[in-house]
Amino acid sequence: GxxxxxxxxxxxxxxxxxxxxxxxxxxxxxxxxxxxxxxxxxxxxxxxxxxxxxxxxxxxxxxxxxxxxxxxxxxxxxxxxxxxxxxxxxxxxxxxxxxxxxxxxxxxxxxxxxxxxxxxxxxxxxxxxxxVIGIERNTGTKIFSLVGKIRNTGLVEVPLGTPIKDVVYEIGGGPIGKTRVKAVQTGGPSGGCIPAAQFDLPISYDSLAKVGSIMGSGGMIVMDENTCMVDVAKYFMNFLKDESCGKCLTCRKGTQRMYEILEDITLGKGTLAHLDLLEELALVVKDTTMCGLGQSAPNPVLSTLRYFREEYRRHIVDKRCDAFVCRNLVGAPCQAACPVDTEPWRYVALIEQGQYEQAYRIIRQANPFPAVSARVCDRKCEHRCTLGVGGGESIAVRAMKRFVTDRVDPAVYRPEIRPTRNGRAKKAAIVGAGPAGLAAAHDLSLLGHKVTVFEAEREPGGMLISSLPAYRLPREIVRGEIATLMNKNIAVKCGVVLGRNLTIQGLLGQGFKAIFLAMGAHESWRLDLEGEDVAGIYPSMQFLKAFNLQGEELARGHVGIVGGGNSAVDAARVALRQKNVTQVTLLYRRTRDEMPAYEEEVEAALEEGVTIETLVSPVKIRVRQEEIETAIREGVELETLVSPIRICSREGRLVGIECIRNRLGDLDASGRRRPIPVPGTEFMLPLDTLIVAIGERPQSEPLASMGLEIDRSGRVRVDPKTLATTMEGVFAGGDLVTGPNTVIDAIAAGKKVAHVIDRYLRGEPLAEPPGVKLPSVFIEPASVNEREIEHATRAIPPVLPVKKRRKNFNEIEMPLSEAQARAEARRCLRCDLAFTQDRAAMCASSAVNGEQDV
The missing domain is CATH 3.40.50.11540 (NADH-ubiquinone oxidoreductase 51kDa subunit)
Incomplete structure (x- = not known):
């Protein structure tokens, strides 16, 4: 200064x-x-x-x-x-x-x-x-100490009246990585927390007071989705209670009691009544204390209750901390992040000990599709790995799961079927044999129920068979795992379409006591441009199904893909492998950083020759009859910040699309910057094939006529806690409810609904009381020296060289070697030990296979 x-x-x-x-x-x-x-x-x-x-x-x-x-x-x-x-x-x-x-x-x-x-x-x-600097009643500039989950930190001076979003996104550079900014806290420890939805707010003494904060000392802490707002309130209240001089009773005791309530909530001991008490206490302290400390001390509590009350409810009602901060509600973050409650920490520890079969059993008892997940899971566990969140490289959990599932015979795990009451098994119908439907069928069958699965296609598997390319998920892996799920309580009928061959009312009339709808989301969204129905233009789902199910190669010549998600990248890489394709260009309206597709899939596409064109939008589609006779080269190109804007047809066949380039504007509801067309940047892209991959939706029109409630996106409305629809005995889950989602989330929905249906068939309450699953098994940790820790790096699975991927569907990613897997396991911080180590000594005599239940 x-x-x-x-x-x-x-x-x-x-x-x-x-x-x-x-x-x-x-x-x-x-x-x-x-x-x-x-x-x-x-x-x-x-x-x-x-x-x-x-x-x-x-x-x-x-x-x-x-x-x-x-x-x-x-x-x-x-x-x-x-x-x-x-x-x-x-x-x-x-x-x-x-x-x-x-x-x-x-x-x-x-x-x-x-x-x-x-x-x-x-x-x-x-x-x-x-x-003239600033705004009326708040003139001049203000210096802020900008810190937290943001790219650029330090002291910044801005005119009063500057919107918060300009400080956070323009000066601060926005969040680090792809995590969204959740809130800012201004004014120091006794300031309030302002949610991202309020970032249009001009910074002034008056405006901050209106939203429950203060200018204070000029601090501005940026918080992202990894910040727990309950924990933030607790942190500041802990500071403020210690800093209270104690002269005022309400400040001295009120801040102490508020801290105690917040502590109980973060420990999972809170009740909904605590929220009203907390708010009442905060208002009393604010109104009855003498100095500015006491009057502003409740701000962190009042502002978080005002804007993040649902987060408090999640802690209290669901016993969940979605930011993975409150240890007693989270346990081991990798396990808490897994939708099917797998214990990654446990099987990683067993891999380190060389106990591969036991590791497989741990994986399989939670997940009916271990080998499938080992290839296509979106790795929520890795995103929440303490090692990665702390600035290091996350443990390669999925790669180690692949190591185990490739090495161990699935027969080592033998699930038991629960005997039925009075020898009478009740019948349940499942419509859709994708991961959600099959997971539900498997768990229901083990609970002793008779299950019939109806599938529209010629074989079960759903998106695992019809959409995901074989180079990512070999067909023999899918079919093999489906075979292991079959037992005497499961029957699968293929080629049966709901709305054509059967109805919900018909299934209930056939004696099925419960129905689970899991048909997925197989209908691609359209560009809604004139000429979209001409020859050479295909929805991504049609394109992928034609090849994966019938072996039809629809693409030829120069192929354009519109979209930035996994379906778009899959379509691009599948097209690249079809024999009549010479070039593939992927068009995305934002930049590569905003692409929702998995980063490794984008990298692989670029390696194989995909061209990615960003910040462009198609505006016009041109059509031609003749074919391109010679191939220029094999490859897919990525064009970002582009959008299609027009389609033209001539002689009934595609010849190209007209696009416009975009720039990024303000953030939209998805947390990404909105693409804004730049006038005068239109350009023509010659194409022979266009694949539209801008999203999928469920084909749910027949369901509405059968009495189910459907939203505007075609999704079935359900109770989120039980997946029950508005019809008695009918449940729905997976992509049919969420829209396009991940394989592991679909499996989780199937497992969840199986237990809900079981309770329904038994006449019990549908909702299972929430609970916290903390690590309870002690496994001796590895002895790792400092040199090994210093030089340890994340294990990277070997991949098939690019030259060997051309025009074939051989699996690209290979398993880790045994040495790689065990070395990777030694990098694990073993978060479970915080819950098991202190009690392990008392249970040493019960150790079995290196594990001790505590």
């Missing part, structure tokens, strides 16, 4: 008020600031700017530095005065105000150093010049 600006401002203030002594109050924790102030004061005295006769005039004024002990309450002016006087920092009642009776009883003018630093500017340039 510039201490001379502060000193000059103090001299001017002294000249105007007749003061003879100035004091700069600095906390002892800032020795560098103190040193700079001391140097500046010596320089000012040497130049005759301080002392008994300033610049020869009859003005006497000097400045001293007083070091504070660091008490937060001394930010309140009367407490600060007592601290300067050598007494305990404690507020007093006003009046008298400091301007009448301040330090040692003398009239005292107290201002923030930022205010005093602005005085010379106002004197030099005039009040009018200062007032």
């Amino acid at each position: 510039n201490p001379h600006a502060i000193i000059e401002g103090m001299i001017i203030a002294a000249a105007g008020t007749g003061a003879t002594r100035g004091i700069i109050y600095v906390r002892s924790e800032y020795p560098l600031a103190i040193k700079h102030c001391q140097i500046a004061l010596r320089q000012a005295r040497g130049m005759g700017l301080l002392g008994d006769s300033i610049l020869g005039a009859a003005i006497r004024f000097d400045v001293d530095i007083v070091r504070g002990a660091g008490a937060f309450v001394c930010g309140e002016e009367t407490a600060l005065i007592r601290s300067i006087e050598g007494r305990m920092g404690e507020p007093r009642q006003r009046p008298p105000y400091p301007i009448a009776k301040g330090i040692f009883g003398a009239p005292t003018c107290i201002n923030n150093v930022e205010t005093l630093a602005n005085v010379p500017l106002i004197i030099r340039n005039g009040a009018g010049a200062f007032a």
